[in-house]
Amino acid sequence: MIRILGTGMAGFGAAYRLRQEGFEDEITMYDKNSYFGGHTASFETDDGFIFDDGPHISFTDDERLQKLLAENIDHEYETLKATVNNYWRGHWIKHPAQCNLHGLPSDLIVKVIEDFIEAKHKTNGNIKNYKEWLYAKFGKKFAETFPMVYGKKYHTVEAENMDIDWLGPRLYQPELEEVLKGALEPSTPDVHYVDKFRYPTNHGFVHYLEKFKQLADIKLDHKVTSIEAQKRLIHFDNGKTVEYDEVISSIPLPEMITKIIEDVPNDVLEAGEKLACTSCIMVNIGIDNNDFTEAVWSYFYDTDIIFTRLSFPHLMSPNNVPPGCGSIQAEIYFSDKYRPVDRKLEDCVEPVIADLKRCGLIKEEDKILHKSTLFTKYANVIFDLDRQEALKIVHGYLDDIGIRYCGRYGDWGYQWTDQAFKSGEEAAQGMLDLAKY
Known part of the structure; x- marks a missing residue:
C-alpha cells in the first residue's frame, strides 16, 4: 500500500x-x-478565461521529459519565445535590466557603471548573504535600485537575511562590455536563462497532467x-x-x-x-483587448505599485481567452514570518486595476470583462538564513x-x-x- x-x-x-x-x-x-493538480492547477471561468495557479511554463531541456509531457497532450502545445521586461518609474526595460540600461536617467547609468567596475576589481572575501553577493556581482547602485527592491517585494525579506542557494542561473552576470553596450545601444542580444518554452494549446497548464490521472487511484x-x-x-x-x-x-x-x-x-x-515561505494573492483580469504587451511576463520594481509580477495568459495560448480578448494575472506577495497578509482578496482588485492603468497596460477605453482572485498559502520558499x-x-x-x-x-x-x-x-x-x- x-x-x-x-x-x-x-x-x-x-x-x-x-x-x-x-x-x-x-x-x-x-x-x-x-480538483487534481496541486499548484499545477488551472481554472476556467464561466466567461471563457483560463488562469493557472500562478504562471507556469515548461522550458526543460531534458528530452525525456519534453517527450513525455508532449505525448500527454497529444503534441498540442504552443512554442513561445520568452519575452520578458521590467517596469521602473515609468520606464519599460528589457530583461535583464543589468545589461539593458539604455534610456534610463544618465546619472543613474553613470553611477551603475562606476559601481559595476569598482565591484569587478574588489576582493569580496567570503560572501555570507544575498546582499553581499549582489554588491559583489553588480555594484552597490544597481543592487540597491533593482534586485534588492524587487527581491523584497517578491521574497518579503531583506537581502541581507537571504542566502544564495536559490540563485542558479536566475540572475544573469554580464561582462563590462555587455553593460556598456546595453547602456549605449537600444537593442541587445537575448541572454535570459529561458529562451523558448512550451505551453498546452488547450485547457491551461494542468492539461500536462491529464493523462497521468490513470497512473493511480486518485482520491x-x-x-x-x-x-x-x-x-x-x-x-x-x-x-x-x-x-x-x-x-x-x-x-x-x-x-x-x-x-x-x-x-x-x-x-x-x-x-x-x-x-518560511511566501503566500500569494493573484488578481485575474480579462479585457476586450489583446494588443497591449509583447512580454509574457513583467517584473515591477516600484514599491508603490501593488503587484510584484504580471503574466499574460492570452499570450501563452489563444485558447486561454475568448476570441480577441487579453488577460492579466497580477501577483502580490506576503509571508507569515516577514509580511503578514494585511488585506482581503477582494480589496486587491481595484488597486491592481488602477496600477495597470498607471503603467499603461489597461486604457480607459478598455472594457474589463473579468475580475477574480486566487490565493495560495504556499507560493515560494524563502531562502532566509x-x-x-x-x-x-x-x-x-x-x-x-x-x-x-x-x-x-x-x-x-x-x-x-x-x-x-x-x-x-x-x-x-x-x-x-x-x-x-
Missing part, C-alpha cells in the same frame, strides 16, 4: 516511476482539493489531518483512515511537522516553525520515521516543473532502492 500525498507534478512524478516498476495496483493518491477531497508514523496510519478530515506501507508526500513541510505528524520532538517542531539548518533537522526526522518527501514544498527548494516531476521520481526511486535490500 503506497500512499502519495499530493497530485501535483511531484506526486505524479512518483506515481509514474512506481508504475514503471509494476506497482499500479498498490498506488493511491490523495489531494485535499476537489480528491481528502485533506490529511494527522499521521501516526509508528502505526503507519493516515487520518483525513472526512473521517477516513488508511494504513500504509510507504508514503510519499509533497505536502508543505511546515504543515507536516507542526500540524500533521503526531508526537514530533520539540527540536524538530522548532525547526519546522523556522521554515534560518532555512539550511532547519531543513537539515526536518528532513533528517522524516528520514528517520520513513516519510518520503518531494516537490517544491517537500524538498523545500526552488523547483521548476521538470525539477518537481523528477523530485517525485527520485522519492519513488529511493523507496525502490531500499526494497532491493
